Amino acid sequence: MGCLNFGDMTGQGERWTSDQVLALASDEASRAAAGRLATPGPWSGLGAWGDAVWGHCAGSGSTPYRTVVDLNGPGFHCGCPSRKSPCKHALGLLLLWSTDRDSVPDAAAGPPDWAGDWLARRRDEAGGESGDHAGGPAPGAGETARRRAERRMRRIADGARELEERLADLVGGGLAADGAWSAVQWEETAARMIDAQAPGLAARARELGSIAGSGADAAERLLAECALLHTLNQGFLRLDRLPEPLAATVRSRVGIPVDGATLSASGSTVRDHWAILAQRDADDGRLVTRRIWLYGRDSGRMALLLSYGAGGRAPELSLPVGTAFDAELAFHPSASPLRATLGARHGPPAPCAQPPPGGDITAALSAYGEALRGDPWLESWPVVLAAVTPIPDPAQGWQLADAQGDSALPVDPRCAERAGLWRLAAISGGRPVTVFGEYGHRGFTPLATWGPEPVPL
Amino acid sequence: MHTTTWDELLSTALLGTDRRAAPAGRPGQAPALALLDEAALHAVRRRAGALPAAARARPEPAPEDPRPCLPEAARRRLALLLADRAGPATGRRGSAPDLVELLPQWLAAANLRGYRAPDALLPELLDAARARSDLRQEVLRLGGERARWLARLNPQWKFALRARPAEPAGSGPADRQRVWREGLFAERSAVLATLRRQNPDAARELLAGTWASERAEDRLMFLDSFHDGLRPADEPFLEAALADRSRNVRALAARLLTLLPESALAARMARRARACVSRDRLRGAGPLIVVEAPHECDAAMQRDGVVVNPPSGRGERSWWLGQIVEAAPLSVWPAHLGVSGAAGAVALPVADGWRQELHAAWCRAAVQQRDTEWSRALLGPATAPPGPGESSWRDPAKLLTALPRGERAEWVAQFIATHGLPDAFRMIGVCEVPWAGPLGRAVIDALDIARESGGYPWSFSGVMGLAERCLDPDQADRLQALVGAPDQPEHTGSSPGAFDYWTEAFQRLVDTLRLRAVMRAELEP
Structure with a gap:
């Protein structure tokens, strides 16, 4: 093991809370399974030092699984066949570590070799990655890549023109006309946009198919979404005439990914103590999309990290809610920057329980309004409401009301079935609470509250 | 150009620009797309300029709950127990403890110490109580006024309002x-x-x-x-x-x-009972109880609660006798039968095949009147073999409830040591939790014997589950020694896999006990 440096060498770092550990789980089943493994019984060879926690877990196989967690990241490694990351063993190990110092003692001798090797490899890889970004692509590869990019732009432009024709047909014939577009037709259109390498356009086309008949305001929403899709198409077809931030916004809305080189070239890297406010997974059956919302304690900026898991795998990135860590974020270029990619980290997450400073309802409305000025296609914008009273109303829809006065935000009706709303009501007890969430044109989506420790909603 | 309103745009779009004039666009632009240009401006303006909604009536604030919060570790434990409830209930549990089954005792222990529920977990607690009515009382106690406050807001939790608190509001x-x-x-x-x-x-x-x-x-x-x-x-x-x-x-x-026992009805029943049951000193061959069942059920008997018509298959005279003996105070018998106490009365032979009828009635009386001495006498020694046909009328589990707790556990322990587990299930169920030392040891020994003799572990899953919930956690260390102890049984008849199942079941038992010890410690303030 030599002189490997496992994080801070004081060794006995502050242990996380179980809530922070459970926030890493990819689903409810993992949480439950981890809870069952959070007893010393199945474990042997447990230990923790620096940023590493390790142990052997007796599973159904003949030899125990070797499980090791790198708290800096965090990263997980386990000998079990599960494709989830973190698997139940890694979560169970962390749970036990967080609650039971006797069973998972501080081991000043450091990790055993099998764990140390993995940790060392992992640190090496992390170091190598950041080096790649700085180096940039080789000159010969650049020409091929440029031609590929041009080809893609042409195909997307064809897709955008095709969409424009469809929109013209639809609005020409009337949104309410018989035989106006069905979900199936929009699905076909979406598939054509995927072929055109424009996943952003595809998602909007699919969304149009789901609006019809979805409620009293369906016609208004359909018109608004058609209009915004039309604007996006037009924006893409005139990309060279747009100012750069807006052009970048259009590119990302259409679905052109931002590559690492562009990111580091844009130079908008922000180092800060980023508080992890909320993490949420959405599973559409093919892909799990994980959203992690961060708040920069020094810069006051909000940031959104996205991570994907395909084929039943949990997304790679996983950050414990209720902690903060010193790191650099590269914001994706946009007229209203929010989406970011995690860059170099300068320390492991440390507990950070206080909510960020927030505003009232008017402030939330204007934050979204301001953001729309830069990016008119924004569905919502993250805001902290400093003191609002939840008004439960399963019949008419929930509201969050300012502590003083009679201003309120409607809660997004798509949240109505979520258990988090009732958790919010229970914590508030009819009194004002601080709530973090996203406000958009469909309403407010609560994501976290503080009671007083952070509680995911 | 921007004079068209959103509503006008909407109605034009609904009808179609082929049928209705759209706002003028750029030269050469299709009318439909010109309309969409205009609509996009409106849409973004409407989104960016949205005004706050008018707040509806806020809920009354929930009453303050002065009870102490759970210790941090206990709060996390509760969250885990509740999360397990939502988890997959199917499939083999392997050696992992069955957390859901520990929820009832966790709730009872938390309530005993007077804690309040964590606010954030109230929805999960109410959902759990909604699905399992046996949890309701303890959940509502832990949840207190805030749980009821929350339940008033959600029709799915109506049950919480039906179950009234122990002390109704306004008790003057x-x-x-x-x-x-x-x-x-x-x-x-x-x-x-x-x-x-x-x-x-x-x-x-x-x-x-x-x-x-x-x-x-x-x-x-x-x-x-x-x-x-x-x-x-x-x-x-x-x-x-x-x-x-x-x-x-x-x-x-x-x-x-x-x-x-001092009531006039009890005295009337005692008189009737004495008339029917007496000690015969004439037959010479030692003491003997003779029974003369009543010949009629008169109006006075009926007024005192004797039911006239027997269930089908029973003779009416023995039916009436049973009711009279059951209702008579047991204290009448020793003096009447010339014996010193219950044990003497139970030991007397009974003439003409009336023993079963008489003893069955005494059993019912002992349970009803919660008479320790009679229950003990009727139970007899735990090591005695059960008499023929006794199981149809003598229910040890019921008689045990009248014994002091320690004695009850001791009796069941002896019973298990003599007769094994198969007939002991209900008797174990009436013993105090956690099980007293002798009872716990008897159950563990019986399980160990069952394993060593190559028994089917699945036939003991009921007792295993009970043991996980009821054994004193202090037994965990003793048990640990047994987990991997015995060699593979030599009986070739034992089914393959049984050995592994036993090992797994014992491991789960140990883990569950350890977990319960941890849970108990977590609740200490």
């Missing part, structure tokens, strides 16, 4: 009278039950005031509250209820009176 005499006169049945029941616990005589007076006008099924439920703090002063009321219009009320009143 005037409030009580008002609720008693005007309240719903559940509220009135709660008032009566609460008052009965505090002041049985006042509760009886309250009920007497409206007795004549109550419906028969309500009279029955209200009268049932007399089991709490039954006393001689209740006798006149109960005696009057023997003439009630409802047969069920009459029967309940008679049963209550038999529980008052």
Whole structure:
């Protein structure tokens, strides 16, 4: 093991809370399974030092699984066949570590070799990655890549023109006309946009198919979404005439990914103590999309990290809610920057329980309004409401009301079935609470509250 | 150009720009796309310029709960137990503890220490109690006023409002009278039950005031509250209820009176019983009980609660005898039969095949009258082999309930040591949790023997589950030694896989006990 440096060498770092550990789980089943493994019984060879926690877990196989967690990241490694990351063993190990110092003692001798090797490899890889970004692509590869990019732009432009024709047909014939577009037709259109390498356009086309008949305001929403899709198409077809931030916004809305080189070239890297406010997974059956919302304690900026898991795998990135860590974020270029990619980290997450400073309802409305000025296609914008009273109303829809006065935000009706709303009501007890969430044109989506420790909603 | 309103754009779009003129666009632009240009401006303006909604009525703030919060570790434990409830319940559990089954005892232990529920977990607690009514009482106690406050807001948690708190709001005499006169049945029941616990005589007076006008099924439920703090002063009321219009009320009143050994009804029953059962000193061959069952069931007997018609298959005379002996105070027998106590009476031979009928009635009386001495005598030694056909009328589990807890556990332990586990399941169920030392050791030994003899582990899963919940966690270390101890059994007859299952089951037992010890420690403030 030599002189490997496992994080801070004081060794006995502050242990996380179980809530922070459970926030890493990819689903409810993992949480439950981890809870069952959070007893010393199945474990042997447990230990923790620096940023590493390790142990052997007796599973159904003949030899125990070797499980090791790198708290800096965090990263997980386990000998079990599960494709989830973190698997139940890694979560169970962390749970036990967080609650039971006797069973998972501080081991000043450091990790055993099998764990140390993995940790060392992992640190090496992390170091190598950041080096790649700085180096940039080789000159010969650049020409091929440029031609590929041009080809893609042409195909997307064809897709955008095709969409424009469809929109013209639809609005020409009337949104309410018989035989106006069905979900199936929009699905076909979406598939054509995927072929055109424009996943952003595809998602909007699919969304149009789901609006019809979805409620009293369906016609208004359909018109608004058609209009915004039309604007996006037009924006893409005139990309060279747009100012750069807006052009970048259009590119990302259409679905052109931002590559690492562009990111580091844009130079908008922000180092800060980023508080992890909320993490949420959405599973559409093919892909799990994980959203992690961060708040920069020094810069006051909000940031959104996205991570994907395909084929039943949990997304790679996983950050414990209720902690903060010193790191650099590269914001994706946009007229209203929010989406970011995690860059170099300068320390492991440390507990950070206080909510960020927030505003009232008017402030939330204007934050979204301001953001729309830069990016008119924004569905919502993250805001902290400093003191609002939840008004439960399963019949008419929930509201969050300012502590003083009679201003309120409607809660997004798509949240109505979520258990988090009732958790919010229970914590508030009819009194004002601080709530973090996203406000958009469909309403407010609560994501976290503080009671007083952070509680995911 | 921007003079068109959103509503105009919308109605044009709905009809179609082919049919209705759209706002003028750029030259050469299709009218439909010109309309979309205009609509996009409006849409973004509407989104960016949205005004706050008018707040609806805010809920009344929940009352403050002065009880202490759970210690941090206990709060996390509760979250895990509740998360397990939502997890997959199917499939083999392997050696992992069954957390859901630990929820009831966790709730009881937390309530015993007077904690309040963590606010964030109230929805999960209410959902759990909604799905499992056996959790409701403890959940609502832990949840307190805030749980009820929350339940009022969500129709799915209505059950929490039906189950009234132990102390109804406003417990002054005037409030009580008002609720008693005007309240719903559940509220009135709660008032009566609460008052009965505090002041049985006042509760009886309250009920007497409206007795004549109550419906028969309500009279029955209200009268049932007399089991709490039954006393001689209740006798006149109960005696009057023997003439009630409802047969069920009459029967309940008679049963209550038999529980008052000094009551006139008990004396009448004792007289009847003595007339039927006596000691025969004439036959010479030692002491003997002879039985002369009643020949008729007269009006007086019926008024005292004796049911005339036997269930099919039973003779009516033995049916009447059984009811009389059951209702007579057990204290009459020793003197009447010339023996020193219950054990002497039970040991006497009974003539002409009446033994089963007589002893069965004594068993019922011992359980009803909660008579320790008679229950002990009727149970006999735990090591005795069961008599032929005894299981049909002698229920040790019921008789055990009248014994002091320590003695009860001791008896069951001996029973298990002698007869094994198969017939002990219900007896174990009436023992105090956590199991006393001897009982716990007996169960562990019996399980170990079952394993070593190559028994099917699956036939013991019920006892295993019970052991996980009820064994004293201090037994974990003793058990650990057994987990991997025995060699593979040599019986070739034992089914393949049974050995692994046993190992797994013992490991789960140990883990569960350790977990319960941790849970118990976490609740200490």
